[in-house]
Each structure stands twice: as structure tokens, then as C-alpha cells.
Amino acid sequence: MEWLVFIVLAGFGLWRALVPTGRRPQWVTWAVLASALLAGGGAWGWNVQRVKLVSDEEFVQTRLPHTGRPGGYVSSDGCLACHTRRYQSWRRSFHRTMTQFARPDTVRGQFDHTVLKLDGKTYTLSRDGENFMVELEDTESGGGVSDGTAEAGASRVVSRVGMLTGSHHMQVYWIPSRPGNLQRDLPFTYLFDDHRWVPLRDTFLRDPNIRGTPDKWNFDCMECHTTAGVPGEDRAEGTLDTSLGEMGIGCESCHGPGEEHENANHNPLRRYVLRLSGKGDPTIVNPARLPPKLASQVCGQCHGIKYYGNMKEYLEQGEDFRPGRDLSPGIHILQPTRAAADPNVANLLRRQPDLLAGRYWPDGKERVSGRDYNALIDSPCYQRGEISCLSCHSMHESSPTNQVRAGMEGNQACTQCHQQFENNLAAHTHHDPQSSGSLCYNCHMPYTTYGLLKAIRSHFVENPSVATTVNTGRPNGCNICHLDRSLGWTDGHLTAWYGVKPAALTDEQRNISAAVLWALRGDAGQRALAAWYMGWEPARRASGERWLTPYLAQLLTDPYSAVRYIAGHSLQRMPGFQNFAFDFIGSPQEREGARLRALEAWQQAGLPDRTGAAILISPRGDLQDNAVTNLLQQRDNLSMDLKE
């Protein structure tokens, strides 16, 4: 059309210019020619943009997982017209941005002039207009990324990054590969707080001797990082055509497919009748109206450690679970505490006996982040049918950071049921009612879960128990705050205050700080948690902080990257260490150098704020090196790979 306007105007202008005009003013001729020029320029510019858009659309449709899966999914945008407030709160959430297309407004990593090296391989990152590019070895991504950008036989190719995962703490990037629209990871992660790239493997609590295989997004991540993904694998044909309802976790992840609901509510009379009656709409699922068990399963579809009853069917057609239905029979929750009662789990564990390693504490309780449903369903409050995830969390009435429902950040979350403690809190907690020791969460949902380079609250609601700590290694709510106290000290108080039966303890457990024991001789997971506790503000208020420095210094040389990362950050919260330079993925020599620098700075700062036999620091402020070395030699070097 634009070209037609150009031709007509240009023809008319030329006719005016070439044919003798008599009385006609010349400015009309020039105006027409100028208009033709503008129309032609506009048409050219539009065409360039159109070609670019078509090219972009072709890339998205052919190389990336695409929307448009069957099953009545209409995407969250269909909800905006009627549910503006809900849509807006969802837009703010990190659920929405869990997986996104790589665009200038979504990519947080530094791509300009960035060269990354790992295991002898070089990855060159760059920008090409609005696109984010990676130059890498073709074999690195399955030989499928070249897509015509490489010369035949070239060993290095340039590929465009198509998607990314994460928008809260870190970001991982995905490279289109083969077959079909398979996405493989760029083996680096961009850490937001640190403003730097690090190898992806160093962001997990994983034995450095374990060499992981590249992640395949379509199989390892998609099921929970998008809405209603369908892997679309045809093993017989060797093809893969992954489709999804929506990129990121959209409204339909929790409310189910929205097509029927959208169609039914084109009728304004129906909408007003439903609004005014206060009744639910049977064409859509509202988790808030579901019984606690089904409501929790909406979250549990992703926040649980699960496996599929029929894996082949899932890989071909996706999950058959829909919000409002029971998770089973399609999805089984891998719950060690119920393995005996669930023949499916028991069979699975017989076939894969190491399946539980790295996911659970020895008593079968959740150990890794994002699997809170597993913890919840073992909690007495849930089992009595009194709570669901929505008792404390809300997708819409909450801060995006942890999605705790407004008003439930404090004790109200518990006293909404346990009202007997509301007006007599100190008598129950034996702590100042205003202190962190009187916050229900801190004692009954302590930070004993690991993930995302930090400790996270357990969602198994339990009473602090020294016996459990001794038997499982899982820290208790008392000793994660009272870092300078031993399990014996805690045991004495729990016995005196609550009549708990005393636990059987070794001399070390009775006399040495539990946090020191976790930091020095614990397994890698315990060391990571201990390092985090040492940087946790309530713990430092309760336990002092300067005395923690030598233990954090020691953890700077830990074999596990994640432990070193957390220890470095906790150390930087200590007075005088705010600018302490430490690279958690530096060479062993650099790490040892950092440890010595930290110790030297600690010794020069004078007497620490705590001393005593429990924390292995003499009254003169000297670290009892022999005792520390002795505990270090007892370190639990069991190979760990916590599977977040």
C-alpha cells in the first residue's frame, strides 16, 4: 500500500514537473514530490522492520519452544481485561519471569565484549543489535547451533541465545540446539548481586569431582519453569517439537486452562450474576476455593519432588495434571517417609536406590529448595487438614520476594490457629516477645533447606529437637541462632522449658558449639548452612559476630564452591570486612591467601566479642588450633550433590 502511495504521488509530481503547467504554482509540484519521497522512505523503513520481525518470528517458531499447545490454554494476557489487579500482581512476580525470551529488557548478564573460559574452552559473548550472541565450539552444543552462521567445517560457531531462566538472583541462558527446538545451557550463570559470570556448576552445592552433563531445558527445566509445557518428543522418529501454554509461569499454571472460562464470560450478564452472588465460576479453578489438600497440590505440582507414572506419555504429551484435580495417578510425589505405603515409590527406590541422595535429610525431610510441598505434607498441621500453602502464601496479596501473604510475615501465620500463644508469647518462647526468638517461624520452620547459594526455611513444621539434630544432622531452630552454644546447652533448655526427653550426646556435642561442629566437621550441606547462619543478622545479634571470623576464614578454602561463596558473603558482613576481596572460584592458592588475610585481620582487631571452650577460643582471644585441626580432620567428606 505504501508503495502504491509512493508511485501515485511520484507519478503525479513528475507529471506536474514535466508537463507545462501554465498558471500552476511550482510549490505544489515540490510538495507532491516531497510527499512521494516521504511515502517511499516510510515504505522502505517499514519493509526493513517487517523483514526483521519476520526473521525474529521465524527464529522463535523454528528454534525455540513455541506457544500454542492444545488443551484450551489462552495465556495470561487473556485474563487482563477482567482481572486487572490480579494480572498486575502476577506481572510483578518472579513466577512470570522464570523463563523468558532473551531480549534487551530481560537479559541481565553482561554480553558486551565478554570472554569466558571453562575447562580449556572459550565462550565469546556479544550483542548484535537486540540479539545476544555466543561464539562457542559447535560440538559444545550438540553440533546443532550453527544454523547457517558458520562456514562448513568450522569448529566454532556463533549462536543466538534464545531464552533465559531466572530473574531474581541469577540468570541462566539457553542455546538452540538439535533435534527440533532442544535448548542446551550456556555453562555459565550471571549472578545479580555479584555482577559477574561464574560457571554454572559452581552455583550448585556439588562435589567438584562430579562432572555434570549439560542441561537440556526441554527435559530438565520446562515442566516447572513454563506453563503447561509439552516436551513433544517422538523417540521413534527422533524428533522434538516442544510447545507450551505460555513462557514463564502464567495464570493457567494455577488456575488451569482458561479458554472455557474466557468464552463463557463474554456474556456480561453471567459476569454480574457471578460477581454479585459471590459464587465461584465452575469454568475455572480458584485454588483459594479448593480444599487444603487440593489447593496445596496446585503448588505441589512444581514445589514437590515428583516423578511421572508414565514417563513416555509425559515426554510425548506433557502432564495430564490440572489444578483442582488430585496429583495422582499421573504424578507421584517422591516422599521417603511414605515410601513403604506407596508401592510406586517403593518400586522406584528399588530400581534407583540413590534417588534420594542429595534431596533429603536422613529422616526423609526436605533438604533442597523449591520442594516445600514434600515438607508440608509431613507437617502435623497439614495432616490435620488445617493448613494449605495458601494459609501463609498468596500469589497476589504478597511481596514478590517470598510470596508470603500480607499480614502473615509474623506470628499471625501461626496464631490464626494457635491462638493460645497470642497473648502470652513470652511464657511459651522464653524470649523477649519482640525478639527474633519469639518469631514462630524461627523455631518451628528454621533455615535448614539449602538452595540458590543460601539457606531457606524448612516447610516441615516441627518442634526444635536436639535428638533429631543428632540423628539426622539437620540443624535445629535454637542452634542456628545461638551459634556459640552447644547441643548440650540447647538440650538442657528444651528439657527445662518444655519437658523434652534429654538426648544422648557425645562429649563434643555436649560441650562444643553446634555451629562450630557443623562448620568444621559437617558434610558439605551442613557447612554451607553454617556459613550462612554466621552471616544471618538475628544469629549475629544473639551470638556475637567477631568470633565467627576464623571459622568463616576456614570455610573460604572449602572444597565446595557453594560453601566458599556463602562464607565469603557472610565474612563481608563482619565489621571491618565489608571490602574484603575474595574470589570463591579463584585458584586454591588465592583462596588460601584469602584465609590467611582474614585470620590476620581478625587477630589484629583485638579480643573477640566471645571467648570460651565452646567456641574454641581462649580467654586471651586465641583460636585453639589443635582442636580446630582435629575437628577438620573429622570432616564428613561424603560426596554431595544437592539437587535443587
Added chain:
Amino acid sequence: MLVFLTMGICLEAMHGLKVGWYLDLSNSTRRLLFTLAHSHGTLLGLLNIGFAATVSQVPEWDPHRRRLAGNCLLAASILIPAGFFLGGLVVYGGDPGLGIVLVPMGAILLFVAVLLTAMAI
């Protein structure tokens, strides 16, 4: 017109004071309805002036029909902006409050008024 010009000033004030109840994205339905109430009220005020001028130019207009047209216009001038305004006071997500039912009633009356005027000219 004075009422709706005053309303316009109030709306501008809410812009100036960044009142979330009016400006937040989640209140976009309210914002739209209040804007419609203001603009319809003001334009219908102008239409009333035009109607008065027309009446003076058409002396042969049947008084009964003229009165009917005038009343219809007057009622529409109240019902339409009032419907938008009341519909915006309480909103149900993307749907206006029940006050919105005044709008179609006003629209029919406005249609009648304009039709009668057109037939008289």
C-alpha cells in the same frame, strides 16, 4: 457544564497527586469510566447549548415534540455521565459497577432527542 468542568479539575488533581485509587494500573477501569463521565458530561453540556440555539432558530417546531426532545436531552445529560461515574465508583475487576446500567438508558434518550431535533429542522 460547571459540574463536569469541576470534575475535570478533580481528575487533574488526582493526576497531580498521583492518587493510586485513580491512577494504578489495577484501577484502569475506574480511570476510564471517570474520564468518560467527565468528557460525556462536558460534551453533553455543549450539546445543550447547541440545542437551545437550535430551538430559537426553529420557531415552527411543535411545542410538544420540542419539550419531549428537551426533556430527553436533559435526562441523557444526567444519566450518561452519572452512569459512567457511578460505574467507576465500585468496579469488579474489568467490569464497571451496576451504575453503568444508566448509560444505555441515557444513550436511548439522547438518540430520541437528536432524532426529534433532526426531524424538526
